[in-house]
Amino acid sequence: MQSHLGDLRAEVEKEFGTTDETWLHTIRDGWHSADLNPLDKALCAYAEKLTLTPAAMAEADLETLRAHGLDDPALHDAIQVISFFNYINRIADATHVDLDPGMDPR
Numbered sequence: 001m002q003s004h005l006g007d008l009r010a011e012v013e014k015e016f017g018t019t020d021e022t023w024l025h026t027i028r029d030g031w032h033s034a035d036l037n038p039l040d041k042a043l044c045a046y047a048e049k050l051t052l053t054p055a056a057m058a059e060a061d062l063e064t065l066r067a068h069g070l071d072d073p074a075l076h077d078a079i080q081v082i083s084f085f086n087y088i089n090r091i092a093d094a095t096h097v098d099l100d101p102g103m104d105p106r
Contacts, residue, residue, distance in 0.1 A: 004028075004085070005024060005025075005028050008024060008027060008028075009024055012024070023035065031044040031048075032044075038068060039068040039069065039070075042064055042065055042068045043065065043078060045064075046061055046064070046065060046078070046082070047078075047082045049061060050079070050082050050083070050086070051082065051086055062075055065078070
């Protein structure tokens with residue numbers, strides 16, 4: 001199992017060829033204070049709401065993302081990724097999967 005921080009690091013390295021460890025740790029510790037563009041902030045807010053209060057999701061949440069330029073296929077992809085991470089984390093928690101050495105237990 002690879003940590004989510006490791007997943008983010010790999011994606012950022014693939015996209016930009018480098019990573020800023022301070023920025024990665026800011027994202028991990030609280031995306032609200034990270035230097036993100038408006039679309040990324042909107043996606044983080046959407047992911048947080050879907051994760052913490054899924055029954056509260058409404059069409060307005062999708063409209064917010066559409067206002068940032070996402071079309072329906074992109075919305076579908078975002079929902080799939082967010083939901084998969086929620087699902088797999090619950091499986092890991094329920095089965096008491098051991099963390100990889102060096103992984104932060106958060």
